[in-house]
Amino acid sequence: MNADVIIVGGGITGSSIAYGLAQRNQRVIVLDGEDHDYRASRANFGLVWVQGKGANMPDYQLWSRRSSQRWSDFARELFDVTGQDLHFEQRGGLVFCLNDEELEARRTSLQKLHQKLGDDSADWEMIERSDVETLMPGVKLGSEVCGASLGHRDGHANPLRLLSALQAGIQKLGGTILSTRVQTIQRDGGGFSLETGRERYSAQRIVIAAGIGSQALGEQVGLGVPLRPQRGQILVTERLIPILPLPASGLRQTREGSVMIGATHEDVGFDVSTTGLAAAKLSARALRVIPALADAKLVRQWAGLRVITPDGCPVYAQSKCHPGAFIALCHSGVTLAAVHAEIIAQAIVDGELPSSLKVFNQRRFNVPQAA
Template sequence: MEKVKNSYDVVIIGGGINGSSIAYQLSKMGKRVVVIEKNHLACEASSAAAGMLAAQAEIEQDGPFFQLALKSQAMFPALSNELFDLTGIDIEFIQKGMIKIAETVEMAAEVHQQAAFQRKWDPEIEWLDSHSLRELEPSLSPSVAGGMYLPNDGHVQPEKLSLAFAKGAEQFGATILENTEARSFIYEQDRVIGVRTTLGNIHCNQVVLATGAWASRLMHETGMDMTVYPVKGECFSVKTESPIINRTIFSDKRCYLVPKRNGEIYIGATQVENTFDKNVTPGAIASLVERAVQLVPQIKDAPWERVWAGIRPQTGDGLPYIGEHPLWKGLFIAAGHYRNGILLSPVTGTLVADLLEGRPDENLLSAFRIDRNKEMVH
């Protein structure tokens, strides 16, 4: 068995995008950090996501979650440059805008209202009728009723972002242990003081649990049932030599098309609750193809590239858990980001790092407390 160093300031369980972001921020502060990942970095939801940064298309009312999303979205331009300068990894941050489509006249009234609301935060957001939309994106179906144009929206390549966080953390001294599973916590009085792993015990001052849809198992051990459950999302992509679309297309019918730098268009996603099964089904892809072709008819003749699925972590009330465990000092959780894990990864990293340093942003964190509506096991 490989000998592992057994003492750190912080153990982070989970090598997905949020675990890696937290590791990056803590390592920048000079903390001795180890990331424990049971498989390999970014192997689950972090590499399956489309990478949209759609704070204002997906979240339709003001509140703590919306403000968290806006804050995180604003971090990407500087973060992209920072990570590239440090690691040489281009996270492919592309800021060409997004169109939220209304496919029916009924939906048009609702999306028109959303555009008016969102202009409070970005005055460049506007409602466009069908004709104006097709001037912007000629490949859109003439049947669409209109849409909200968000010119400052963007997307990233999520696996590259996750790996850039991890590599940046390593360059600040962090240790990454892949193929290493956290079995249980080590307790002393009212504190968590370490983690039992498949490579042996690791002692530390603080532990962060960032295992996405798998967070409930270890949380149950601590005397708290935290409602984080899996939602499978199936996707496919096509790849063309010349672009069919230039901007992200997001439909009110929960279909999105994201044009990537390599010529692929990512198209997703299904929502299948309470399964960790990542098999892709023909029926699911057929429904996505049908929806995508209704939006952009040229998709029908585009060269097929691939299919995949990821497991997203949803919570009972739709909000992530970010905070300290109410029963055990030194144990912190960052999980349950569902469809917004990529978008929220920068702010999750800074919030958790500041929290561990004793500088919590109470205004932002209060809505995401671990005990906000949970029942204790014991």
């Protein structure tokens, strides 16, 4: 099968780029891997998040802002194409602080980031307990909650609806999605040939967006990126009456009423099992914020693997030795979906990433080791 562009990886990142390409009249094939592959999109918390992003790379903060600003139009366009509501809301987001030390540490961290940016526009503020109570009149806060940071650009969406809508949009716009795992990538004339063991697919350009599997595939076209998996576990309660009008880092209520509690950050290799220890840790923190959750039944616990680069920031690059081969990696697929569908997709069509994204090139990791 031939295409203008083949996307290797059908998670939120790969599907966002593929959707944007299909919008631009590109013949797109998405090779989505197999059912038992590790999939970060299955365990996504659903935040469209800006505050605090990019503490070690301010450009990541700016990139997250650009996507956040585009998200409303992005969600509306996807609805127009597919009829699927992403449950997107953008009224701000909270990071709860349980003592004065946490409050001051949060304030200092955000101030340092915005000083690096030379940014006078306040897109966040530190608020006291009384202000949090005003924002959340339907819930009684735990006695330890002394305040929070409020990010005005933050929001949330249903990640499963997002992935479903993206894949429906790709197909409505003429793209193809196949469940098969790419084994080898080879140069083929002016384009590329991808072998799966059963079939061969050809395209002028390819985008590797296969999550943790991108490391081995990228090495075949000069785009090796050091990656590690990081397990994140999430808890989900039964459906409750609305109590959380704003999402928070590690605590949000879906439109259906379930409360999501998360997430752990565990370096355990490729182990995607769930643990009682993680459930206890997540529950304990959530109950310190909202004690009434003690009466809610937990109905689900799951784990997934984040895609983590050495500095925790995204990677976007085109191969120098194999022009036309691109790679796109991040662990903020929901937040960045809007710019992936617009800016990254247009860059693939143009055959060149914009200069503003050079900071995200994988060559930043090629630092010689001391003898």
